[in-house]
Structures are given as structure tokens and as C-alpha cells.
Amino acid sequence: MPLFTHKPPLSPVPATGRTGILLINLGTPDETSVGAVRRYLREFLSDRRVIEASPLLWQPILHGVVLSTRPRRSGAAYARIWNQAENASPLRLFTKAQAEGLRRRLGEGIPVAWGMRYGTPSVAQALEELMDQGCDRIVSLPLYPQYSATTTATANDQLFRALMRLRRQPAVHTVPPFPDHALYIEALAGSVREALGSLPFKPQRLIASFHGLPQQYVEAGDHYPEDCERTVAALRHALDLRDEQMPLVYQSRFGPTEWVKPYAAPYVEALPKEGVTRIAMIMPGFMTDCIETLDEIGNELRESFLDAGGEAFAVIPCLNASGPAIDLLEALARQAMRGY
Numbered sequence: 001m002p003l004f005t006h007k008p009p010l011s012p013v014p015a016t017g018r019t020g021i022l023l024i025n026l027g028t029p030d031e032t033s034v035g036a037v038r039r040y041l042r043e044f045l046s047d048r049r050v051i052e053a054s055p056l057l058w059q060p061i062l063h064g065v066v067l068s069t070r071p072r073r074s075g076a077a078y079a080r081i082w083n084q085a086e087n088a089s090p091l092r093l094f095t096k097a098q099a100e101g102l103r104r105r106l107g108e109g110i111p112v113a114w115g116m117r118y119g120t121p122s123v124a125q126a127l128e129e130l131m132d133q134g135c136d137r138i139v140s141l142p143l144y145p146q147y148s149a150t151t152t153a154t155a156n157d158q159l160f161r162a163l164m165r166l167r168r169q170p171a172v173h174t175v176p177p178f179p180d181h182a183l184y185i186e187a188l189a190g191s192v193r194e195a196l197g198s199l200p201f202k203p204q205r206l207i208a209s210f211h212g213l214p215q216q217y218v219e220a221g222d223h224y225p226e227d228c229e230r231t232v233a234a235l236r237h238a239l240d241l242r243d244e245q246m247p248l249v250y251q252s253r254f255g256p257t258e259w260v261k262p263y264a265a266p267y268v269e270a271l272p273k274e275g276v277t278r279i280a281m282i283m284p285g286f287m288t289d290c291i292e293t294l295d296e297i298g299n300e301l302r303e304s305f306l307d308a309g310g311e312a313f314a315v316i317p318c319l320n321a322s323g324p325a326i327d328l329l330e331a332l333a334r335q336a337m338r339g340y
């Protein structure tokens, strides 16, 4: 394999000063088949930013236990939320729609591409797409409002890994997380008002649920929970809610170790016994709906809440490619471009 991969166009030379926007999201399987989900999980769970345990210990567990059991279960969950018409996962379709929305806002002079940390299209492909359009300045925007080494940092790693293969590198600006950016909070608050306005019941609690993280990573310095708390504090303020009216919980626990608390499922399942039988869920850490919001919350948690005596359970959609979400992405992109 040659050391350098991308062959830059021979002209225009020298640098054009053209900026391109690169949206990076987590990634998702190409299909719901066990094989496709296994390929995706193998890449995802081999990332040492995600699983910090020594590969000597972890790789035999991953290949021996995890990849022989989880792909079937996760494949069935993906099948429940799959967009059959487009034959793609919601995360892929919404990420693409966000890129298209941003492209329309920024106009032809500022190319926009999207790439996935794991799977396809890769970050390297998206970068090449921008460079082929003459971009020698890249604004990279990881689609994670709250910082974590397991998401933001690994997205940046992957971009710089792609840059390592280029003889002629573009300049790069990585956009920082935006846990209490005014437009992000405004977009979330608007989504709550809109959803509550059309619900046939009045929720007793609006529960903010974020993807979890191993507690050990937090103790080692990952400030993800602080960012989640900043988001929830700003959102409570915007909606004029007290702490107990909008509690913060963490979902999507993986493996047997301790993760950040409180855990979403036991918290929600205990509510009916306290007389709280009508709730709404919001998942502000996810910029797009995905398996974690649509299946884990929308299907699994809904069922266990109703089984525990709950009467009404509403799920507020993620920002996806709504107008306010594109307002936010446009503001983040333009702010970064001013830095060039």
C-alpha cells in the first residue's frame, strides 16, 4: 500500500483558500444482517478510545463472546427501527439529511460532506470528497453536543489518521462540543414545546436521558457528565422547570462494569410506584434518532414502564434535520470559518 493515498488534482495550485465542512457522526451498520452488524461492532468495539482495557484481555472476549452473541440481538433491534424504503438506518439517513440541509444554507461555495467514525462512508472518503472540490481548509464538526473521549476525541483521531495518508494536507479546524450553545438549547426547548403541545396528556416528568459512559473513564478525567449537566441546567432554565421536573439519567449501558448513574431503566421503572404514571423522554445527547433513542427508549423502556404500571409514555424526537438543528449547525460552521 502506498504511504500517501489521495492524488490531489494538478490544478488549482497553489492553495485556493476554499473551506469545506465535514460532519462526523458515530456510524451504523450497512444492513441489519448478523454479518453486517458484526463488522460494525468489531470496528466500533476495537477502538481503544471506546474500550480502554488491554487488547490482550479484551480482543479474546470481543471475538469469543461479544461478536458471537451481540450481533444477532442488535441486528434484531436494528431491524425494528430500519427505514425499509431507503434500506438504511435512521442515524445514517438523518446525518445525510443534516448535511444536505447545511449544504442548502451555506450555498455552492462551501462544500459539505459527511463521514462516519465507524463504517461507511468513512471520514477519509468524506475528506477526499471535500479536497476533490478544491478545499484546502476543513471545518470538522463532530456531531456530539457533549464532549467524551469515546466520541469527540475518537472522531478527531480518525480525521487526523486520514490526514496522515495525505502528501498535501489541508488546514483543519475541529469544532468543540456545544453543550449549552444558545441555538442548541433553543432547538431542544422548541422541540419540547412542540411535542408537549400535541400530546393527549400532560407528563408529570420530562426525563432527559443521555448515553452512558463507564464510571472509570469519568474518574480518569472524561468530563462528559459535566457537559450533560450543563445541557440539562440550560434546558431547565429555558423551559422554566425545576430540577425534579426534569431529572437527568443515563441509558445504553454496555458490559458488566459500573457506568455513570443514575441508570435510566431502574429510575423510570420505579416511577409508577411513586405515583408518576405519565412521562415524556428527551435524549439531548443524540443529534439524530438512532437505535438508542428509537429502540432502547422508544420500544424497550416504553414497554418496561407500562409493565411497571405506567400509563402514558411519550418520546420527543431528536433534533434530526429540523430547521432549528440546521440553524445550529450553520452557526457552528460559520463561527469556525471566522477562525480561519
Ligand SMILES: C=CC1=C(C)c2cc3[nH]c(cc4nc(cc5[nH]c(cc1n2)c(C)c5CCC(=O)O)C(CCC(=O)O)=C4C)c(C)c3C=C
Pocket: 026, 027, 028, 029, 041, 050, 051, 070, 074, 089, 091, 144, 148, 150, 151, 211, 212, 213, 214, 224, 252, 254, 285, 286, 289, 290, 291, 292
Ligand atoms: C463501551 C461501549 C460503549 C461506549 C463507551 C459508548 C459511548 C457512547 N456512544 C454514544 C452514542 C451512540 N452509541 C450507539 C450505539 C452503541 N454504543 C455502544 C457501546 C458504547 N458506546 C454499542 C455496542 C452500540 C451499538 C448498538 C448496540 O449493539 O447496542 C449509537 C447508535 C448507533 C446506531 O447505529 O444507531 C450512538 C449514537 C455516545 C454519545 C457515547 C458516549 C458518551
Ligand SMILES: [Fe+2]
Pocket: 211, 252
Ligand atoms: Fe454508544
Ligand SMILES: [Fe+2]
Pocket: 252, 253, 291, 292, 296
Ligand atoms: Fe443500547
